[in-house]
Amino acid sequence: MGRYAAEVSEETARAEAQAVRQRREGSLLAILFGLAALVVVFDQLTKQWAIENLSEVRAEPFIGDLISFQLTFNPGAAFGIASGTTWIFTIIAVVVAVVVIRVSRHIGSLAWTICLGLLLGGAVGNLIDRLFREPGFPEGHVVDFINYAGQFIGNVADIAIVGAAVGIALLALFGLDVDGTRHRRPTDDGEAPADVGEAPA
Known part of the structure; x- marks a missing residue:
């Protein structure tokens, strides 16, 4: 009888733990897609503002000579890189x-949730331009307007993508996996130690 009760108690504990994980995953997914949606909306609103208010030939100072606003239509990647290969970046x-x-x-980490939300929002924000802006599907030009000291011109989606890339690199560096588990670097003898369990992030 005692053994049966212990088995029932163990199954109940597992079921409760599974329910907690599912609720956490649901919350993280809501944050991820909610953040992505916010990035897309803000990106598209700022692009529309740029089209209506900025010039392609004159930069409007924002933070001295460091950051200014100037409208441009970019056929390449983020910050105007690799123009002329628009369809490749549409596929990417x-x-x-x-x-x-x-x-x-498989999301289980809030930090990864934020990074992936930014990455998804940035990718979709620029994808909308490539699909629906001139000269047409799938080679539409992306609206850029944030001029960084005359070196690059980008947009809100680019900022989200770069921020996500930096965040993902840091998470990988510190060994935090998407599911929330943390692993250590290989030891001196070349053997990788086992995962050390879930991280709080």
């Missing part, structure tokens, strides 16, 4: 969005 943006959605099924 689609792939990034699909990968983020697939990875999100």
